[in-house]
Amino acid sequence: MFAPSPPDMAGPGRDVWVAAAQSPDFVELRRRQLRFLLPATAGFMAWFFCFIALTAWAPELLGAKVLGDLTLVLVLAVGQFVSTFAITLAYVRYAGRRLDPLADRVRERLEGGRP
Amino acid sequence: MTARLAAAETAPGEPLLNIAVFTAFLLLALVLVLRARRRSTSSASDYYTAGGGFTGPENGLALSGDFLSAATFLGIVGAVAVAGPDGYIYAVVAFVAWLVALFFVAELLRNTGRYTMADVLGHRLRQRPVRAAAATSAVVISTLYLLGQLAGAGGLIALLLNITDRAGQSAVIAAVGAVVIGYVLLGGMSGATSIQIVKACLLLATGLAMAAFVLGKSGLSLPTLLTEAVQNHPRGEAVLQPGLLYGGSLTANLDLVSLALGGVLGVAGLPHILMRFYTVPDARQARKSVVWAIWLIGAFFLLVLVLGYGATALVGPEAILSAPGGVNSAAPLLALQIGGPVLLALVSAVAFATILAVVAGLMITAAAAFAHDVYARLIRNGRATAEEEVRVARRTTVVIGVVGIAGGILANGQNIAFLAALTFAMAASANLPTLLYSLFWKRFTTSGAVWSIYGGLSVTLLLITFSPAVSGTPESMLPGLDFAVFPLSNPGLVSVPVGFLLGYLGTVFSSEKPDAARYAQMVVRALTGAGVQRGVPGDPSVPPPAGRHRPSLPVTGQNRRPDPQPAGSPAGPASGSRGPASGRPGDTAGWPGNNGTAGSPGNSNTAGWPGNSNTAGTWPPGRGESLPSGRNRPGGHDPRR
Numbered sequence: 001m002f003a004p005s006p007p008d009m010a011g012p013g014r015d016v017w018v019a020a021a022q023s024p025d026f027v028e029l030r031r032r033q034l035r036f037l038l039p040a041t042a043g044f045m046a047w048f049f050c051f052i053a054l055t056a057w058a059p060e061l062l063g064a065k066v067l068g069d070l071t072l073v074l075v076l077a078v079g080q081f082v083s084t085f086a087i088t089l090a091y092v093r094y095a096g097r098r099l100d101p102l103a104d105r106v107r108e109r110l111e112g113g114r115p
Numbered sequence: 116m117t118a119r120l121a122a123a124e125t126a127p128g129e130p131l132l133n134i135a136v137f138t139a140f141l142l143l144a145l146v147l148v149l150r151a152r153r154r155s156t157s158s159a160s161d162y163y164t165a166g167g168g169f170t171g172p173e174n175g176l177a178l179s180g181d182f183l184s185a186a187t188f189l190g191i192v193g194a195v196a197v198a199g200p201d202g203y204i205y206a207v208v209a210f211v212a213w214l215v216a217l218f219f220v221a222e223l224l225r226n227t228g229r230y231t232m233a234d235v236l237g238h239r240l241r242q243r244p245v246r247a248a249a250a251t252s253a254v255v256i257s258t259l260y261l262l263g264q265l266a267g268a269g270g271l272i273a274l275l276l277n278i279t280d281r282a283g284q285s286a287v288i289a290a291v292g293a294v295v296i297g298y299v300l301l302g303g304m305s306g307a308t309s310i311q312i313v314k315a316c317l318l319l320a321t322g323l324a325m326a327a328f329v330l331g332k333s334g335l336s337l338p339t340l341l342t343e344a345v346q347n348h349p350r351g352e353a354v355l356q357p358g359l360l361y362g363g364s365l366t367a368n369l370d371l372v373s374l375a376l377g378g379v380l381g382v383a384g385l386p387h388i389l390m391r392f393y394t395v396p397d398a399r400q401a402r403k404s405v406v407w408a409i410w411l412i413g414a415f416f417l418l419v420l421v422l423g424y425g426a427t428a429l430v431g432p433e434a435i436l437s438a439p440g441g442v443n444s445a446a447p448l449l450a451l452q453i454g455g456p457v458l459l460a461l462v463s464a465v466a467f468a469t470i471l472a473v474v475a476g477l478m479i480t481a482a483a484a485f486a487h488d489v490y491a492r493l494i495r496n497g498r499a500t501a502e503e504e505v506r507v508a509r510r511t512t513v514v515i516g517v518v519g520i521a522g523g524i525l526a527n528g529q530n531i532a533f534l535a536a537l538t539f540a541m542a543a544s545a546n547l548p549t550l551l552y553s554l555f556w557k558r559f560t561t562s563g564a565v566w567s568i569y570g571g572l573s574v575t576l577l578l579i580t581f582s583p584a585v586s587g588t589p590e591s592m593l594p595g596l597d598f599a600v601f602p603l604s605n606p607g608l609v610s611v612p613v614g615f616l617l618g619y620l621g622t623v624f625s626s627e628k629p630d631a632a633r634y635a636q637m638v639v640r641a642l643t644g645a646g647v648q649r650g651v652p653g654d655p656s657v658p659p660p661a662g663r664h665r666p667s668l669p670v671t672g673q674n675r676r677p678d679p680q681p682a683g684s685p686a687g688p689a690s691g692s693r694g695p696a697s698g699r700p701g702d703t704a705g706w707p708g709n710n711g712t713a714g715s716p717g718n719s720n721t722a723g724w725p726g727n728s729n730t731a732g733t734w735p736p737g738r739g740e741s742l743p744s745g746r747n748r749p750g751g752h753d754p755r756r
Contacts, residue, residue, distance in 0.1 A: 016653045017636035020645070029642055037218050045379075048211050052375040055204065055357045056368035062200075063356030068338035069345055071355040073200040078420075080207045081413050084214060088409050091217060095402065107643040113652035 020110050029102040036094050044087055051076050129456045130277045136464040140317075141294065144471070147309035148302035159504050163230045163483040164393040165305035171400040173312060175407020178391050180311030181476045182209075182382070182408070183318060183415060185267055185443075185469045186535060191416075192449070193442030194360070195423020197432045199353065201360030202423065206416040208375050212382035213412065215547075217405040220383045222398035223554050223641040232389055232546060233488045236553050238637045239630065240561040246488040248568040252545045253386035253484035255572060256538050258515060258522075260387070261477045263534035265292060265523025267443075268470050274440030274447060275463040285524045291467070292520035295474045299482075299512050304394060307475035314472040317465050319411065322418040325446075325462075328453040329425030340421070343428035354427060370603045374536065377607025381539030384546030387473075387480040398644045425449055474519070482511040529592055533584035533604060537575065540607040544614035545571030552618050554641055558629045559622050566621030571614030578606035 020026055054062055055073065062073035151165075160166050169177070187209065194202025228234035233249035268291055269284045278284055298306055333339040341355060348354040361371040382388060392401045426435060426445040429452045438444035450462040486508035491499040499507070545568045552559040552567070578601050579585060585592050587599030603609075645651055 015632045015635070016651060017639050018632050020639045020643075021635035026639060026642070030638070033642060041214075041218060044211065044214055048207075048379060049372070049375065051207070052204070052372055055200070056362045056371045059357040059362060063352075063358075069341040069352070069355055070338055071200070073357050074341075074355065074420075077200060077203055077207050078417070080211055081417060084211055084409065085413060087214060088217060088406055092402070092406055100399070103643040106639065107645040110639070110643070110645040110651045111649045 016110065020106060023106065023109075025102055025109075026106050029099060029106060032098050032102070036091065036098075040087055040091065044083065047083060048080060051080055129460070130275070132456055132460040133275050133463040136460040137467050140313075140464050140468050141471075143313065144298060144310045144468075147313060148298045148306035151302040151305035151309050159230070159487065159501050159508065161305065162303040162505050162508055163479065163487065164390070165303065165308055167394060167396050168305075169308060169394045169400075169404075171395060171403025172407050173308070174391060174395045174400065174404035175411060176315045177308045177311040177394070178388065178404055178408035179411040179415070180313075180315035180318070180472050181387060181391060182412060183315070183469065184264060184473045185271060185466050186263075188318065188322075188419070188469060189271070189440075189443040189446050189466055191419050192422045192426060193435060193445035195420060196426035196430070196435055196445040196449075197442055198359040199348075199355055199427075200357050201362075203420060204361070204371070204375070205378070206419060208378035209382060210409075210413055210416050212379045213405060213409045215380060216383035216388065217402070217409065219551060219554070220389065221392050221401040221405045222644075224389060224550070225392045225395065225398045225401035226641045226644045226647055227554075227637060228393065230390070230393055230483050230487050232386065232550065233484070233492075236549060236564055238640070239553055239559070239633045240564050243493060244561055245564050246492050248565050249546075249549075250484040250488035250493075252541070252568050252572055253488075254481050254515075256541050256546075257386050257477045257481040257484070258518065259534055259541075260385070260538045261474060261481070261515065261519040262522040262526060263538070264470055264474050264477070265519050266526035266529065266534075268523065269527035270440045270443055271466055271470070274438070274444050275466065279439070281527070284527055288523050288527065289520050291470060292474070292516055292523065295471055295478065296513055296516035298471075299475050299478050299516075300509055304479055307472070307479055308394060310468075310475055311472040314465070314468040315411065317461075317468060319415055319418075321461055321465050322415055322422065325450060325453065325458070326418040326421040326425070329421055329429070329449070332425075332429070332453070337421070340424055340428060344424040347428050347431050349432060354424075366602045369608060370605055373603050373605035373608035375607075376611055377536060377540035377543050377605055380543035380547050380611055381607070382542075384542030384550065385538070386484065386542070386546070387476045389546075390480045390483065391476070397647055422446060422449060425453075429453065478512050478515055478519075481515045482508045485511045485515075533579060533582075533592065536584065536605045536607075537579050540579075540605065540610050541572055541575045543607055544575050544610040545569075548611075548614040548618045552622075553637070556622075557631065557634050559618070560625045560627040560629055562625035562627060563618045563620075563622030567614050567618030570617035570621075571610060574613045575606050575610040578603075578610055582606065 054076070059073075062071065062076065064072050066072055066075055158166075187206070191202065191206050194205065196202070224232075224235055227238055231249065231253065233246040233253075236245040236249055265288055268288050272278050272284050272287045276287065278287060298310065302309070330337070330340065333343055344354055345352050350359065353359055361374075362368050392404070395401050395404055423445070426449040430445065430448045435442065435445045435448060438448060440447075447459055447462050447466075451459040454461075486504050490507045490511075491497065491504045495503070548567045548571065549564045552563060581598060581600040582604050583591060583599045583602070584604040585599065586594075587597040588594065591599070601609075640646055646654065
């Protein structure tokens with residue numbers, strides 16, 4: 001069993017962590033995090049498994065030549081690399097602009113003792 | 116042409132030259148390990164995670180060094196050379212998987228843990244059961260991975276040093292293993308990281324040089340290279356099309372999907388990868404290190420594609436398959452073809468360095484899981500001192516190393532290619548569900564974690580045992596027997612959903628009440644990094660200085676000080692400085708809740724801290740055990756003294 005809820009520490013009846021979790025800044029941070037991660041994950045997973053499924057079930061299609069002897073399967077395989085690089089860059093940019101400043105604010109408030 | 120004929124009979128190149136280059140690498144590694152040793156390796160934090168003092172780029176290099184095993188380098192080049200795009204799928208899977216690590220694991224793990232995955236789970240869940248489960252998972256996965264690495268060394272030795280008799284190969288496996296054990300004991304995580312960094316640089320430089328050569332020969336034109344590959348492959352254009360390795364029947368297609376699922380979710384759950392995120396001071400550096408790893412690994416895998424088709428065009432699939440080492444000989448033979456014995460020696464040395472670096476990381480991971488989670492927390496109930504814990508970690512390193520060597524010698528020559536699929540699928544079915552649930556699901560409980568970890572591990576193991584990888588086909592480990600009831604060689608398609616389902620069921624069916632306050636704490640910590648470098652005043656989760664239960668009396672005045680430096684704690688993070696600029700921010704950095712909470716004198720975090728369930732004995736009072744570092748023990752601060 002878990003311990004009973006912790007005694008009041010930093011405010012009237014609320015744990016500092018719970019207070020922080022319910023603060024508008026943190027709620028917004030969580031919202032922004034999921035707003036990027038969920039679609040991005042759905043996107044790269046769908047694109048990835050689409051590639052795998054095509055390889056398995058449509059080898060003739062992927063064996064088609066695109067340029068010289070270059071086949072579609074190789075283009076798509078390298079495409080997975082390109083998309084992964086692009087998503088990484090997008091995440092770094094997004095996190096730096098939209099997540100980190102908020103996270104810093106919540107953290108500094110907590111560590112500074114201001115609930 | 117003569118090289119090709121010779122290759123068919125004996126190992127290519129000059130073994131003495133290979134040995135010389137490899138010895139040079141060993142000496143270089145020794146220098147690095149000894150330099151690393153000058154920084155202390157005596158504390159648990161130094162031994163496990165190099166005190167969290169590496170920068171993001173350094174750790175990114177080390178991550179790629181840890182991840183790119185001999186199988187990924189030699190194996191994928193050979194697979195592409197022989198089987199074309201199907202051989203390359205493994206690289207695509209292993210690469211895309213890093214997005215999962217970037218999004219869901221690296222930063223969150225760094226913000227909520229210290230040395231092991233159990234630290235993260237211990238935040239919300241009951242300490243003892245989740246620690247036992249997480250440690251079991253880490254030890255099992257790391258040991259199996261280690262076994263695969265060392266057993267694969269046998270074929271490499273035959274290929275590179277021209278040692279073909281079993282006794283000779285066994286001796287070399289033992290020697291390689293012993294060298295790694297020695298290096299790990301000497302240098303700890305800091306030494307292992309240095310080796311991984313150097314190895315990653317060597318691997319990338321070699322790959323780049325060879326790819327430049329190959330492309331240069333075909334006039335810097337990839338289409339020309341592909342045309343040459345088609346001309347030199349017995350199946351002609353099939354080498355540019357899917358279907359040479361996978362697919363054909365429904366079972367084969369599902370097996371491919373299964374491989375992809377286990378792989379793409381497995382990388383982010385591999386214990387030795389997880390542990391690397393603790394070697395940086397904070398989440399920003401952890402993110403940076405994954406980004407570096409993604410660039411480096413992606414670049415390397417793109418080079419591998421060129422090298423693979425280069426090997427088809429310049430060496431040819433027949434010559435590759437008939438050389439000792441089979442598919443694995445593609446890269447060495449290509450090196451011989453384009454750069455002569457010197458380049459071959461370099462490639463051989465890099466291949467060995469690869470085994471060395473990966474094995475070192477695995478040993479530390481398994482040792483940390485046992486010493487930190489099982490010994491210090493479960494056996495000694497948190498009463499072990501830092502020195503005792505490190506002593507046990509060192510002994511565990513030796514035991515795991517010896518087990519790995521013995522297993523590697525026994526498994527030498529066996530077809531254990533399935534070990535890779537097994538370990539990835541285990542990581543995806545046992546570790547990843549637990550990590551994701553504990554970070555994102557409010558209701559998740561201890562039973563959920565325990566069910567998911569043990570269930571995921573056993574189901575994966577069971578499925579692979581009864582799969583064609585182990586028996587029933589000529590390519591199986593036991594070709595003479597047939598008990599392959601499960602049709603897929605890769606268990607991921609079933610075991611990953613089972614792992615997630617068990618985590619759900621274990622939670623739903625347990626009477627345990629989820630603790631919203633502790634979940635709030637975990638999420639806030641994970642997303643913001645609060646408490647990683649500085650304490651959080653008024654943090655009720657920091658255990659009380661004495662007693663077995665939660666504090667009934669609130670905070671002492673000390674607790675409210677924003678950033679108190681415990682006396683005699685020179686390594687305390689300099690007034691909360693963050694980031695790479697702070698260099699090695701001392702042991703306390705990266706130690707959630709340690710520093711800023713003098714009211715709970717460092718020792719308190721030690722035992723019970725993450726998650727401090729109120730089970731008696733989880734917070735053994737008054738001892739400085741498992742403190743990050745002995746020198747940090749703020750003994751004088753204990754109010755009870």
